[in-house]
Amino acid sequence: MESRQAQIASFVRLKGYTQLAELADLAGVSELTIRRDLKILKARRLLNLVPGGATSDPVGASLIHFKNEVRFQQDQKRAIAREASALVKDGDTVLLDGGTTTWFVAIALRGKKIRVVTNSLPAADILGHEETVRLVMLGGTLYPVTGVTLGPTCIEQLRSLRPSVAFVGVGGLNSEGFTNTNDDQVAVERAMMELPGRCMVVADSSKFDTRDLVHLAALDAADAIITDSGITSAQREYVTKRGVKLIVAKPETRRG
Numbered sequence: 592m593e594s595r596q597a598q599i600a601s602f603v604r605l606k607g608y609t610q611l612a613e614l615a616d617l618a619g620v621s622e623l624t625i626r627r628d629l630k631i632l633k634a635r636r637l638l639n640l641v642p643g644g645a646t647s648d649p650v651g652a653s654l655i656h657f658k659n660e661v662r663f664q665q666d667q668k669r670a671i672a673r674e675a676s677a678l679v680k681d682g683d684t685v686l687l688d689g690g691t692t693t694w695f696v697a698i699a700l701r702g703k704k705i706r707v708v709t710n711s712l713p714a715a716d717i718l719g720h721e722e723t724v725r726l727v728m729l730g731g732t733l734y735p736v737t738g739v740t741l742g743p744t745c746i747e748q749l750r751s752l753r754p755s756v757a758f759v760g761v762g763g764l765n766s767e768g769f770t771n772t773n774d775d776q777v778a779v780e781r782a783m784m785e786l787p788g789r790c791m792v793v794a795d796s797s798k799f800d801t802r803d804l805v806h807l808a809a810l811d812a813a814d815a816i817i818t819d820s821g822i823t824s825a826q827r828e829y830v831t832k833r834g835v836k837l838i839v840a841k842p843e844t845r846r847g
Contacts, residue, residue, distance in 0.1 A: 595628065599625070599632065602614070606662065610643055657691065657737050660690075663691075667842075669843065670841060671695070671795060671818065672696045673843075675793055676696065676699035678791065679756060681704040682704065683755035685705055685707045686709070687708070687709040687714050688779075689713070689738065692795060696714075696758050696793060701718070705723070706726075707725070708729065708754065709726070710731065710745055711737075713738050715728050730744045731744045732745075732775075734776065741776060741778070746779060746782045749782045749783060754786060754787075755789070757783050757790050762801075762803030763801035764798055764800075766810075768807065768810055769806075769808050770802050773804065781807060791813065792817070793816075793818075795818060795819050795821070796821030796826075797821070810829075810830060810833045814836060815835060815837070815838055816837055816838070818840065819839065
């Protein structure tokens with residue numbers, strides 16, 4: 592299977608339904624080429640064709656939450672991912688957290704000559720087909736809701752790493768800091784944030800002024816926050832007042 596077709600199959604599998612135009616943008620090819628790819632993937636029973644696009648077979652409950660989150664704030668997450676990718680140069684070691692925003696970062700990293708270390712099965716599914724990417728998957732206990740590995744084994748492996756840059760997702764953030772959904776996830780992300788190298792939190796504007804269940808870290812635990820243009824001036828102010836660089840991604844200009 593070609594790398595492009597493998598990426599298309601992975602994208603459709605996680606989104607559930609994807610339009611032809613979206614797949615063409617993702618792969619950087621024409622819709623005619625996408626149609627040919629989809630016919631090949633259908634013949635291999637990797638997806639189903641529907642008018643205007645493709646759909647996957649229903650996934651198990653384990654990744655339904657992830658699939659639903661992927662559909663939310665897509666344009667904003669793509670813009671954030673482009674900014675994140677621009678910070679990575681060939682030869683870097685990139686640490687990639689789980690979550691949907693970092694999944695879009697994984698897509699944006701395709702084609703770079705880098706090493707990627709991740710605890711995210713969905714991100715590994717995207718990058719595992721890239722010839723230029725050396726992929727390292729962290730061990731641990733699988734958390735099925737988001738497809739990430741967590742626990743003591745994952746944390747122990749993290750502590751030996753020296754990444755060039757880490758991209759970390761969060762459940763929420765406000766003037767008091769970052770939060771996420773459960774203790775196990777927070778423990779792994781805290782270990783990621785404490786490593787040497789640049790720590791970049793990727794969070795779309797809907798995450799601002801929200802509070803998840805467990806406190807992760809103060810805002811200044813990150814070197815920068817990459818977000819979209821939907822944040823308010825007050826939100827910009829409380830981030831920059833804490834000495835954290837704020838990178839605001841501009842939306843993609845659509846032609847036509």
